[in-house]
Amino acid sequence: MNLKPSLPPDHATIRSGRIGVLLMNLGTPEGTSYKPMRAYLKEFLSDRRVIEEPRWKWWPILNLIILSTRPSRKGKDYATIWNNERDEGPLKTITRAQTEKLAERLKGLGGDHITVDWAMRYGLPDVKSRLKALLAQGCDRILLVPLYPQYAAPTSATACDQAFRALMEMRWQPTVRVAHPYYADPTYIDALATSIRASLGKLSFEPEVILCSLHGMPKEYLLKGDPYYCQCAVTARLLREKLGLSEERFRLTFQSRFGPDEWLQPYTDETVKTLAQGGTKSLAIVAPGFSADCLETLEELDGENREIFLHNGGKDFAYLPCLNDSEEGMQVIEAVVRRELMGWV
Ligand SMILES: C=CC1=C(C)c2cc3[nH]c(cc4nc(cc5[nH]c(cc1n2)c(C)c5CCC(=O)O)C(CCC(=O)O)=C4C)c(C)c3C=C
Ligand SMILES: [Fe+2]
Ligand SMILES: [Fe+2]
Numbered sequence: 622m623n624l625k626p627s628l629p630p631d632h633a634t635i636r637s638g639r640i641g642v643l644l645m646n647l648g649t650p651e652g653t654s655y656k657p658m659r660a661y662l663k664e665f666l667s668d669r670r671v672i673e674e675p676r677w678k679w680w681p682i683l684n685l686i687i688l689s690t691r692p693s694r695k696g697k698d699y700a701t702i703w704n705n706e707r708d709e710g711p712l713k714t715i716t717r718a719q720t721e722k723l724a725e726r727l728k729g730l731g732g733d734h735i736t737v738d739w740a741m742r743y744g745l746p747d748v749k750s751r752l753k754a755l756l757a758q759g760c761d762r763i764l765l766v767p768l769y770p771q772y773a774a775p776t777s778a779t780a781c782d783q784a785f786r787a788l789m790e791m792r793w794q795p796t797v798r799v800a801h802p803y804y805a806d807p808t809y810i811d812a813l814a815t816s817i818r819a820s821l822g823k824l825s826f827e828p829e830v831i832l833c834s835l836h837g838m839p840k841e842y843l844l845k846g847d848p849y850y851c852q853c854a855v856t857a858r859l860l861r862e863k864l865g866l867s868e869e870r871f872r873l874t875f876q877s878r879f880g881p882d883e884w885l886q887p888y889t890d891e892t893v894k895t896l897a898q899g900g901t902k903s904l905a906i907v908a909p910g911f912s913a914d915c916l917e918t919l920e921e922l923d924g925e926n927r928e929i930f931l932h933n934g935g936k937d938f939a940y941l942p943c944l945n946d947s948e949e950g951m952q953v954i955e956a957v958v959r960r961e962l963m964g965w966v
Contacts, residue, residue, distance in 0.1 A: 770912065
């Protein structure tokens with residue numbers, strides 16, 4: 622029996638049978654001058670997953686106040702960490718490197734059936750165009766990997782929203798999976814501990830206190846049910862136990878507060894100041910919530926918080942780098958992806 626339908630001669634040929642893995646991170650401006658900075662901040666801060674204020678209330682604050690001053694101010698901050706060789710933010714450089722290394726590491730798994738790509742929630746390369754590129758290559762199964770160890774609506778959910786919005790326009794949707802947050806995965810905790818020990822080993826001093834600084838979020842989002850705070854607390858506890866440190870020496874704090882509302886506490890900058898003023902002479906900060914170093918780590922932690930510590934009586938300060946595309950970092954991303962691909966390969 623012939624099961625093949627007879628197709629009209631102009632029937633579209635659509636490639637299929639491949640698996641796509643899309644690494645997704647936050648995004649970065651296209652340049653540090655006013656215009657690209659404004660475009661980036663406007664896209665970011667217009668996202669209802671990030672700012673939950675009603676539109677009528679938020680629109681004038683954003684357009685008349687924030688977007689008139691913040692682009693120039695933050696542009697100067699970005700300029701201090703910019704990758705001038707590639708003319709891009711470090712978040713892009715590192716996410717691209719993670720993608721290339723992951724593709725290499727997955728070669729044994731799916732032969733040449735797997736394509737690994739990357740996209741940014743805000744700015745470029747955008748999620749929709751990278752999804753379309755995967756489909757064009759014949760990926761009819763796609764794994765979305767938000768590169769955030771801890772789930773938060775303003776990061777993981779909005780990246781997935783963006784992917785789902787693109788899927789809404791497709792006649793033939795791929796089968797889609799979303800990687801689970803990996804905040805408690807032993808591979809992640811082990812990788813962090815190994816990386817922290819190695820970084821500490823290179824220092825000329827032993828820090829009295831290590832701050833485990835996670836990106837903050839309005840406290841209200843936690844009260845409304847976002848699991849981010851609890852996942853951060855689990856990561857910090859597991860990491861502290863793995864490193865064998867007391868609660869006094871290894872402390873969870875939250876950085877990058879934005880706007881007048883209360884955010885998750887304790888705040889990193891206030892803790893740094895209080896410690897320095899209270900006589901702590903040596904301090905290290907690690908930021909395990911970021912899968913790649915970026916403005917929030919390189920400028921805010923290694924720049925601003927270093928200044929705060931040294932100006933308030935501190936003597937020795939170190940910022941310990943993120944996992945990035947290091948061997949440990951790649952072990953984590955590979956483990957997450959391999960687990961989520963089970964049943965597909
Ligand atoms: C205003 C609300 C914000 C929430 C809520 C928020 C949550 C959140 N963000 C990250 C990760 C990153 N944020 C980064 C930059 C950044 N974040 C906000 C605002 C919120 N973030 C702004 C306005 C900016 C841009 C810089 C600035 O103007 O201050 C970055 C760095 C991007 C880069 O290019 O380097 C990351 C990464 C997480 C994990 C999170 C979780 C709740
Ligand atoms: Fe942020
Ligand atoms: Fe910041």
